Amino acid sequence: MDSITHTLFGLALYAAVDKKHMEKTQKRAYLLTAVGASQIPDIDVISQFWDNEGLYQMWHRGITHSVFLTPVWSLLFVLLSFLLFKIKDPKLFSLGWLAVFIHDTSDLFNAWGTGYLEPYSNIRLTFGTIPIIDFVFWVILGTAFIASRKNKAKGPYYFKLAWVFIALHIVVQSVQGWLIYNQYENDYKQIALSAGFIPWTYTVIAKNESDVKIFQDNLFTDRKLQYELTSAEETDLDRLFAKKPEAKTLYEWSPFVVIVDDGEKIGVYDPRFYRNGQSFLFEYIDKTQTK
Template sequence: MDTLTHIALGACIGEAFLGKKIGRKAMLWGALAQSAPDIDFVGAFWLNTTENLLGHRGFTHSILFAAAAAVLLALIADRVHRPHDIRTRTWFLFFGVEVFGHIFIDAFNNYGVGWFEPFSHHRFSFNAIYVADPFFSIWPGIACIALIFLRRTSRARNAWWKFGIGLCSFYLLYCLFNKIKITREVDEIVARQGIPHQRYFTTPAPLQNWLWYVVSGNDSGYYVGYRSVFDSRKQMDFHFFPANRYLLETDSLRHDPDLQRLKRFAQEFYTVEKWSDTLVFNDLRFGQEVGWFDPAGKFAFHYYLSLPGDNTLVVQRGRFAGWNRAAFKSMGQRITGN
């Protein structure tokens, strides 16, 4: 999830565990601990783009790192707050819930999390919630603001942290329900329509959980479409994108380390295109810029193989490109099943 969500959720968990013991400092510790795995952002200062793609949500989002961070933070907090009556195991449990909670929640996005780094490079992606979903984030955000202003002795503090944690947890369960529903329907549709599905996935389109982005195909290419949880039709409209992987079979690219890292990062869900004289690598997992509005539109993640220096914002640059009033209205209509 995004940084602000982790901070707000971490603060609510901090209040739940230790608010009655150390006051608002519990929220600070919670926000810090929940944000700890995102220390990997510093890698951007010395890693190139493709190295940073694999570094992000890699080792610092592993079980090994989470365990070490929880122990270290527990020992530091125990010493900082002496004298106190907080048991050591309470510190360990608190920071364990915070740090492990971070790497657990991030796995529900489409980026992928390296839980078993450095022993395995496999990335876990449940593809159940968009990385920045306001319907998930708003509840702990509201609760966090309320907790900041409420007095330490206020009885309402207990209700607010339950509000923040409870509603975002309920929404996450709702997202999983939508995921199961969409996946079941897409399974039947691609089989009925004869769409190749050696590899396929479903993941939410931006900022919500009702319209889902669907990719299905193989090494020849991928069929891309959208399905709403409110759709009643037993079929889907797909747009085909050829993989064009033969374009990578050149002496200059065959052993290029950046390309090898891109392939590993994309987990086989990629196509290659030529834009004028520029060779472009598309990672399909991040969706299209406004695919529900323009089915043949560009993919949000596109890496210029011919111009590696122009890829510093490769994950972000296409995320909301092409958004305008018409595209936004089209999304609303598509969500309703129209």
């Protein structure tokens, strides 16, 4: 998910806590833990400042997003709460753990995926059933916020209810995505799914050998072919990887890639992010660099 959504998730967790009998410093500790833990896995973005091996794409959403690291992040915020606010509250660990778990798990549902099982597996898990920015989440949480302003006493109840609707939305989106994915399995060897910004709509990327097709699909209308692409599968990529290590990272990180080998350049791109004739995840070198 995007940073705004992760922040909203943290604020929604904080709002769901009954704070009637809390002191100001305790509320601050809860706010820091809920919002900070909802953001902490994305601390890996700083790796791009020293990455000189083209590994950033693999590092981002890598080990810091591991489900096995969630209690470590939670303990960090328990410690910070004590150092900054002198608060000792065992419930802070549960709140922090839940916040990190929601961050890591929600990222599983995007097309980008996450290293959820690192360091035991470097496979990038992705379901592709929720868009990177899901405005349905914003609407649900915005509705809970408005309701809580009108009736502050029931504020935590409204936000707990919002979490129920968020979970329901994820289930409905994911079940539909799974059903659509299954419709392509008999015809294509490789398939990737990417949810659209409009609820219940999906982009399906399907590949057989060198042929790649991108469809717009949902359960209620016929699929629409958007693009037909050709991958230069016979291309020797060793030269590309030697000159452009980012390309090797992209090749390993993506479910599958489209290989480009024309008169001007050699490269690979992720077709899940293909729009208007190009993918913004495209790594290549000019042909002159291969000599």
